[in-house]
Structures are given as structure tokens and as C-alpha cells.
Amino acid sequence: MKKMILAAAIASFFGLGVQAARIDLGSTDAKLAPGTNTVGTLSNATWNSDPEKNAKYLIFNAGEALPEWQEAEFSFKPDKDGEVTFNLLGPWKKSSTGEGLDPVWVVYDDITVTGSTIKNGTFDTGMESWNKTVKGGDLGIQPEHILATGHSKPGSVKCWHDGGLAQKIPVKMGQTVTVKFWYKSEK
Numbered sequence: 001m002k003k004m005i006l007a008a009a010i011a012s013f014f015g016l017g018v019q020a021a022r023i024d025l026g027s028t029d030a031k032l033a034p035g036t037n038t039v040g041t042l043s044n045a046t047w048n049s050d051p052e053k054n055a056k057y058l059i060f061n062a063g064e065a066l067p068e069w070q071e072a073e074f075s076f077k078p079d080k081d082g083e084v085t086f087n088l089l090g091p092w093k094k095s096s097t098g099e100g101l102d103p104v105w106v107v108y109d110d111i112t113v114t115g116s117t118i119k120n121g122t123f124d125t126g127m128e129s130w131n132k133t134v135k136g137g138d139l140g141i142q143p144e145h146i147l148a149t150g151h152s153k154p155g156s157v158k159c160w161h162d163g164g165l166a167q168k169i170p171v172k173m174g175q176t177v178t179v180k181f182w183y184k185s186e187k
């Protein structure tokens with residue numbers, strides 16, 4: 001019951017168009033146990049009927065992004081060696097036309113990982129090493145690189161729920177992975 005209430009709360013939170021930062025992690029092999037989080041919520045998926053699938057998927061919702069840069073940190077522990085898909089996402093709002101979703105953007109920069117490695121977490125020159133994960137493919141609303149804006153150095157990205165950026169990161173059985181990143185709302 002508690003999980004259902006939490007899921008409903010998250011759904012309404014995203015549906016309201018709050019500029020919430022979100023990172024999803026998924027594995028085909030390893031179960032991902034939630035560790036600690038400095039802000040927001042960190043939990044396994046609840047939407048699959050197969051509990052094994054839920055245990056291999058983790059959602060970190062950092063809460064509302066503000067106009068100023070904020071830092072967030074969370075950790076998880078895989079139970080097998082392998083690769084985990086690291087997916088930078090964001091929120092959405094109901095479309096004004098009643099069809100589909102409209103983007104709500106969150107800006108990300110300076111992503112660092114311990115216990116694994118991530119490529120180009122600084123976005124200083126572009127989006128190398130990241131793959132776009134866009135609902136609707138080329139016809140969907142794409143994540144974008146922002147050259148003029150950055151945390152410690154210029155260059156960041158903006159993502160939303162249906163327009164994310166992903167890459168695979170290596171993990172080791174029992175090795176805690178800690179993710180830190182900076183985020184803000186788009187003006």
C-alpha cells in the first residue's frame with residue numbers, strides 16, 4: 001500500500017510539470033540495491049509484475065530543480081558484475097493539446113561516479129559518449145547541449161522525461177557505486 005501511495009505521489013509530482021531532476025538505472029543482469037541519497041527519493045521500480053525486473057531497475061528523483069545549481073548524491077549496490085544503463089531524464093507535463101506530453105527541462109552538469117566510470121560527465125564541449133533516448137526517435141523532442149551554461153565550466157545538457165541521454169557504465173558485484181551531479185531548472 002505504501003508503495004502504491006509513493007508511486008501515485010511521484011506520478012502526480014511529475015505530471016504537475018515540476019522541474020524535478022531524475023536519473024534511472026537499469027540492468028539486464030544485476031539487481032540494484034538502493035543505497036543512500038542526500039535529497040529526494042531512491043527506489044526500485046514497482047511497475048513490472050515480475051519482481052526480479054523491478055529489482056534490476058532503480059529511480060532517483062532529486063526533487064525540484066531551482067534556478068541555481070544544486071548538488072545531489074545517491075548510491076546503489078549491484079549484486080553481479082556487468083553493465084548498468086545510466087539514463088539522465090527529467091519531468092513532463094500534460095500537453096496543452098491533450099495529446100502526448102510536453103517537455104519540462106532540467107539542466108545537468110558535472111556528473112561524477114565512484115565505484116564505476118562515466119564518460120563525459122562535464123559536457124564541456126558536447127554530448128560525446130551519450131546516446132539520446134527519445135520517445136518517438138528523430139520525431140521526438142530531443143535533449144540538447146547548452147554551450148553557454150555550465151556548473152564549473154561551460155557546457156551542460158538539458159533533458160526531459162521523453163528526451164534523455166544514456167550511457168552504459170561498468171559495475172562490480174558488491175561494489176557500491178556513488179553518483180554525484182549538479183542540476184538546475186531551465187530559465
Ligand SMILES: [Ca+2]
Pocket residue numbers: 109110122123124150151152153154155156
Ligand atoms: Ca560543464
